[in-house]
Amino acid sequence: MSDNESENETLMALKAELGDQALEELGEEKVVSMYKDMVRIRRFEDQAGRAYQQKKVKGFCHLYTGQEACAVGAINALRDDDNVIAAYREHGHALARGLDPDRVMAELFGKAAGVTNGKGGSMHLFNVDKNFYGGWAIVGGHLPVAAGMAFATEYRDLDEVTMCFFGEGSIHQGVFHEAANMAEVYDLPVVFVIEDNRYAMGTELSRVSAVTDLKKKAKAYDMKAFGADGQDMFDVWSTSKDAVDYARNESRPALIHLDTYRYKGHSMTDPATYRDKDEVADEQRRDPIQRMSNWLVDQEIMADDDLSEIDEAAKEMASDAVDFADQADFPDLDSLTDDVYVDWPWEIR
């Protein structure tokens, strides 16, 4: 084995002890189902990207490919009655939270059967039955909203936790600062999850941030900070569990920094020329799905065939979703004025 190859190996390895912990705490079935979720997300995004190229999906469409371990690891540290809120790169979180892929795809297609009846689109997915609260497309805009959700559960003396996902580029918005301070002052059980995929559109973090270790931000609020390898599903899960437990038990906010990477452009219209292919290839050596595949085989939980089957099933799920979305109807034109207000007595014209 050359030096290079051995380095590859090292990079590919998951934190094995956390795998053991997961097996013990979650059981094999759950671990496998988390793995499946990652694969489903990836295949879903493949289809979303394809549909975009076919102009079936329009507008801004931000694929989650490469970051699957973040949503799956973190959301699986939550209870069903906990609350999830994310930004505009949220297909993955939606699926990890159990939203129906058919209805998510239909939403991307702008169809009435979509999770928000075609009103929200890719950037504004909501499914309240699953305690999935969006889909927010103004960078940083949902951070105080997340604090407010935690405020409401506290107000009601519930022990639910709110988990809020956002990109590393969002941390520079003033509302991050405002929300973080107030979350700490009001003792709000909100977990802020930074998915640090190195880029905000074409801007690498270090070019616009005075600090690159974003856990330092937490110090300005005496907030507890956690960090994990975002490409290691177990590390994300285990770290998130610690953070969620802390938030729930202490009723305090926490910050999690996830070191991840996106494989595709910022959105479907971004050719991503600001980074070279080598960098992407390099990052792919720690691909979250590949690493889990290796681990599952190593642990003899799965054989290669099983993995292929899972992948095939995920592909089918995704193409079924496209079929569903294709066949679904666009909203009635009458629905234009629905849901602007609870009671809609008037339209100004």
Add this chain to the structure above:
Amino acid sequence: MSDNESENETLMALKAELGDQALEELGEEKVVSMYKDMVRIRRFEDQAGRAYQQKKVKGFCHLYTGQEACAVGAINALRDDDNVIAAYREHGHALARGLDPDRVMAELFGKAAGVTNGKGGSMHLFNVDKNFYGGWAIVGGHLPVAAGMAFATEYRDLDEVTMCFFGEGSIHQGVFHEAANMAEVYDLPVVFVIEDNRYAMGTELSRVSAVTDLKKKAKAYDMKAFGADGQDMFDVWSTSKDAVDYARNESRPALIHLDTYRYKGHSMTDPATYRDKDEVADEQRRDPIQRMSNWLVDQEIMADDDLSEIDEAAKEMASDAVDFADQADFPDLDSLTDDVYVDWPWEIR
């Protein structure tokens, strides 16, 4: 001497070694003139408060009484060609920067002879000839503007420093976070001076801030932070000099935390019932003017008579300013539409 009295003594003492440093670097005359400036500010504010009660000054009027050492100490660490920008409690900064007390008072009276022709009022003093750039009344709103001033001097390769004053309550605004990060990223020579007088209106810092050691905020931006006793003119001056030198020489931002106190209500309409008289009395034991008076006498630079003379002169300056303002004219009604645009070709009506 009782224990209590000896504690008082301790509280009253300035950092003597910094006094020596100031004498050496600035000379006796300058030190005395800084002392005079503090006294002038206090007497000016006395008159401003009185005029407010007589309804000659209206609107919001925020007195600086108690905080004199901050403006005087910090601004005297600057060169004349450096730039000063402050919030709405800025009479003191204006006077310390050498603005004509007559014209400042006239501004408070809303007279045409005021520093901004009666347009700005107490909260929006400007005097560009003195490189005094306001007077900004939206809490935190001037922080990025200050960074922009430093950006402009950098852009022009000037070695001027911008000094920006604000209260501890302003630190929670998102723009603090945005301005601090960008000042660091763009290497801007701006010195952010927090005048921590413990209260933002009726709100004590600890009630709404996750951290009370505000120097911690700087860590989130790897920004250099300084701290001083805001009631010790020498400490403020010496610390500010270090910060200004650093900002100028390294072309980097710096944060100064000044531990100060305001004696009066937040504004003239605030009875300040949220704190008891003992607290104020306690704080007054470190009165910046009294401490300097003691020091000047101790050092045999001044005798008690000299001090009284300075005070008398300051009182006269302040009452002259009132006379001036009283006698000045209100602006012409025609001036209403002046200075909305550089060229004023139209008014929408």
Add this chain to the structure above:
Amino acid sequence: MSREITYRQALNEALFEEMHRDEDVFLMGEEVAEYDGAYKVSKGLLDEFGSDRVIDTPIAEAGFSGIGIGAAMMETRPVIEMMTFNFAILALDQILNNAAKLRSMSGGQLSCPIVIRGPGGAGGALGATHSQSLEAQYAHVPGLKVMMPSTPADAKGMLKTAIRDPDPVIFIESEVMYNFTGEAPDADEEYTIPVGSADIKREGSDCTVVTWSRVYHDAVDACETLEEEYDIDVDLVDLRSIRPFDKETIAESVKKTNRVVVVEEGWPHASVGSSISSWISRELFDFLDAPVGRVHQRDVPMPYAFNLEAESLPQAEDVVEAVKEATYYSF
């Protein structure tokens, strides 16, 4: 109506009553708790309801509005106090992009029953940054409702309605009016005023005046002068809600008088007054015997100087002049 209370007290009572009625209602903002409110509107609420429901915030308008929006989305009933609406500009993204759109973007899954309230308009020698009538920023935006009461009775009835409303309501008061007194319903009388209903506060047949909020009171003065000195009888429509606005009441009045003046406190361009005037001019074209008159602030940032401030703001005399112009107009 059996007693006189101040506008401040009316709001205070509404908050008390609604917080007693519904424990999901809470109040949040700068100085609302321990200080009893910058303008004392929340006086006594902390004592009555405790610090879980009356909450002081740091100076972070975007942040605490966002908290209110998130909490409203979870079906609590936040009342967010803006110390003044000049500072609400900092929260505008939260209000426009989150509160106003939440229901629509979620396909009706979520509502945002928040009230964002506080004083707007000029307060008296506060200078340019603190003297703005910014209701147009909200009236423009579908998804919001905007209410601006002018009297104590309206303030009480409308704030109660606003708090019960399932959608986000922007509720703009006035520093100057807090001490105004007026008739009000008994303390224990259940009293609410529907969103979108105007009130004819004075009947007349010569000219309609449409107005809302503080300048309503200038319009009242103007009506007296007009009646006494010029024998002109004004039908005075207090709009109360500016989104939605009461088209029926305006139309009825204008069909009667055939002349109308729209009076607002703020700037003229892209304003609520311009919009009302445009609507009347179009929809009631055939009923108008004169152009729709307008009274508004001068198109300048508010100066501090007292005489300039007065010159800038619309005054009763301006209303008198505009009504005279509208009524003397011959087609």
Add this chain to the structure above:
Amino acid sequence: MSREITYRQALNEALFEEMHRDEDVFLMGEEVAEYDGAYKVSKGLLDEFGSDRVIDTPIAEAGFSGIGIGAAMMETRPVIEMMTFNFAILALDQILNNAAKLRSMSGGQLSCPIVIRGPGGAGGALGATHSQSLEAQYAHVPGLKVMMPSTPADAKGMLKTAIRDPDPVIFIESEVMYNFTGEAPDADEEYTIPVGSADIKREGSDCTVVTWSRVYHDAVDACETLEEEYDIDVDLVDLRSIRPFDKETIAESVKKTNRVVVVEEGWPHASVGSSISSWISRELFDFLDAPVGRVHQRDVPMPYAFNLEAESLPQAEDVVEAVKEATYYSF
């Protein structure tokens, strides 16, 4: 006019030329430098002028706008790019309370020669938060100037004017128009268009259409249909600046046609269109043979679904209908 360029290239040329002309001009915003701009408007500028003058920012609209304002106050000439004006809401406090008021509040000691530019309006299936025509937020505010070019030639001439203007200019482009092509003056021809000057882009005598920005192009389509199918000849006024707006040109046209329709992309209430309509209705009352027609977006947050988006936005057919209504109106 001797060549065709895109709207994008027109803006790019204006930036190039002005940055060459005046080294105080710099460009700042998200992705403007290394990425060449989210919409490539700043393509090549980094290479030409270096990173001291073409500056990438973090995602902090309030912060970098404030930096621009501070720098403008010190007599540099910042051009601040908003990735879209939806995000400029976050900077609105800086723009309204600082940029717009600086000159007035300083008693004329300071100016704020800043340009804040970027795309506004709907971009195509971007959903509610990313499809807003928010020019009313700026048009309302004295101290600002607001320009919205609709063609490449105008874009170039107006951006050059905006950059040279001593006051703060809000310059709103359109994502949809960046690829539109049109005639433009030669590259080396000095070409500027004064603030506040409208342009009659098509002469007609039957009805005036007043519009600006993207929907101008719908209006053009409508004019063709109206001429071909209904023999109605429209006088098409492209307002170009909406603050100040060109009253003379509007008045001249309406005096000729006696009928007018105001077409805007955004929401109807408290909008620029309502304001223009109000002004026309009042000032040209005696010249109007029909109510001022209006075309605008439906009063709803923009839905994502493609058919609903189209249904929500004003279309050429809506202009056709409105002009027909205005011209068939009999008094």
